[in-house]
Amino acid sequence: MGDDRVKNEAMETMSLFQVLPRLVVFDLDYTLWPFYCECRSKRDMPSLYPNAKGIIYALKDKGVDLAIASRSPTPDIANTFLQKLGIKSFFVAQEIFSSWTHKTDHFQKIKQKTGVPYNEMLFFDDEDRNIEAVSKMGVTSILVGNGVNMGALRQGLTEFSQNQSSLEKNKQRWRNFSQKSSSSGTEEQ
Ligand SMILES: [Mg+2]
Numbered sequence: 001m002g003d004d005r006v007k008n009e010a011m012e013t014m015s016l017f018q019v020l021p022r023l024v025v026f027d028l029d030y031t032l033w034p035f036y037c038e039c040r041s042k043r044d045m046p047s048l049y050p051n052a053k054g055i056i057y058a059l060k061d062k063g064v065d066l067a068i069a070s071r072s073p074t075p076d077i078a079n080t081f082l083q084k085l086g087i088k089s090f091f092v093a094q095e096i097f098s099s100w101t102h103k104t105d106h107f108q109k110i111k112q113k114t115g116v117p118y119n120e121m122l123f124f125d126d127e128d129r130n131i132e133a134v135s136k137m138g139v140t141s142i143l144v145g146n147g148v149n150m151g152a153l154r155q156g157l158t159e160f161s162q163n164q165s166s167l168e169k170n171k172q173r174w175r176n177f178s179q180k181s182s183s184s185g186t187e188e189q
Pocket residue numbers: 027028029030031125126127
């Protein structure tokens with residue numbers, strides 16, 4: 001089955017990385033599925049982008065938590081579709097509401113609910129203003145051009161680990177700096 005092949009490939013990709021995000025957050029419209037759900041009827045049978053399900057399964061298997069941040073004005077249709085697709089229970093937080101902010105309030109709620117710090121999250125979305133606003137919060141944020149696929153996953157994990165290692169370097173620099181200043185302080189006494 002196609003989903004299994006994608007899942008295996010995603011598992012292999014993830015095994016190349018030493019650090020993984022604790023939480024991966026997805027937009028819905030044009031990120032997980034190729035339409036605006038407000039333009040559809042609840043009676044429709046939706047489908048995801050071809051790689052989306054395999055990637056979701058692989059993340060779940062690796063113990064990475066999943067969440068949704070969507071500004072859809074029709075959360076009832078979005079929820080019905082998530083149920084029909086059999087993936088609703090996969091998401092530990094589902095923030096689906098329209099908002100004037102570019103999802104910064106969605107992420108505040110996700111952080112409150114999950115307790116995961118922003119710098120341990122990875123986010124996929126198809127709108128650059130959301131990417132810009134959320135990355136300023138410290139979330140590694142990836143703009144998708146054609147839905148979530150293997151390329152986007154690889155890019156996301158790469159940027160996430162780069163961000164993590166620069167955070168580590170800064171922490172180390174700070175530790176060295178405070179050690180130096182405390183030891184020079186004792187010398188002076
Ligand atoms: Mg979208």
